[in-house]
Amino acid sequence: QKEVEQDPGPLSVPEGAIVSLNCTYSNSAFQYFMWYRQYSRKGPELLMYTYSSGNKEDGRFTAQVDKSSKYISLFIRDSQPSDSATYLCAMSSGAQKLVFGQGTRLTINP
Amino acid sequence: GAVVSQHPSWVICKSGTSVKIECRSLDFQATTMFWYRQFPKQSLMLMATSNEGSKATYEQGVEKDKFLINHASLTLSTLTVTSAHPEDSSFYICSARDLRGQGNEKLFFGSGTQLSVL
Numbered sequence: 001q002k003e004v005e006q007d008p009g010p011l012s013v014p015e016g017a018i019v020s021l022n023c024t025y026s027n028s029a030f031q032y033f034m035w036y037r038q039y040s041r042k043g044p045e046l047l048m049y050t051y052s053s054g055n056k057e058d059g060r061f062t063a064q065v066d067k068s069s070k071y072i073s074l075f076i077r078d079s080q081p082s083d084s085a086t087y088l089c090a091m092s093s094g095a096q097k098l099v100f101g102q103g104t105r106l107t108i109n110p
Numbered sequence: 111g112a113v114v115s116q117h118p119s120w121v122i123c124k125s126g127t128s129v130k131i132e133c134r135s136l137d138f139q140a141t142t143m144f145w146y147r148q149f150p151k152q153s154l155m156l157m158a159t160s161n162e163g164s165k166a167t168y169e170q171g172v173e174k175d176k177f178l179i180n181h182a183s184l185t186l187s188t189l190t191v192t193s194a195h196p197e198d199s200s201f202y203i204c205s206a207r208d209l210r211g212q213g214n215e216k217l218f219f220g221s222g223t224q225l226s227v228l
Contacts, residue, residue: 100153
């Protein structure tokens with residue numbers, strides 16, 4: 001079993017829809033949770049950063065962490081074609097290494 | 111967020127030659143940088159951790175003589191792919207942590223280098 005599981009998709013939704021992206025994990029030591037957006041042939045860009053459980057909102061993006069269920073989510077409201085990218089979840093226990101999910105390929109159709 | 115600059119963005123080379131990729135932290139000092147490799151439609155695979163002033167730490171299965179890492183200053187790490195072969199063709203990405211302030215678990219990535227070995 002992988003430490004971090006993420007459905008690779010692809011996920012295709014119409015413009016304006018609410019998008020829900022999710023990851024599950026097995027290591028209860030993880031405390032730092034991140035979401036990255038990666039466009040094709042580019043480096044990942046940090047979107048959201050959360051420490052421990054709870055919600056965090058930034059514009060159209062909301063990140064949720066449920067440590068009891070070992071489940072994290074990223075919601076995108078009013079999705080735009082420019083949101084089409086691969087979204088990677090990542091997490092860490094505070095040691096050096098970050099563990100990444102496989103990434104979900106998202107397409108927003110105009 | 112912190113800025114990490116990576117060059118070149120793409121490179122084509124002949125089999126048997128060596129290629130150097132540079133990674134710079136532009137507005138912060140990075141005692142540790144990370145090098146990843148990514149195949150199409152796959153996630154990031156950590157290759158090695160680059161430590162300023164000391165030897166790099168390589169992940170299991172990564173040949174240290176093949177992928178030479180040098181971290182000579184607090185803002186620059188280089189990855190040299192020696193005697194490159196077509197199977198080394200991949201997307202290479204560096205990253206670094208900005209340890210200033212809170213949230214220093216965040217990793218900031220360079221723009222990546224697409225290596226194609228003919």
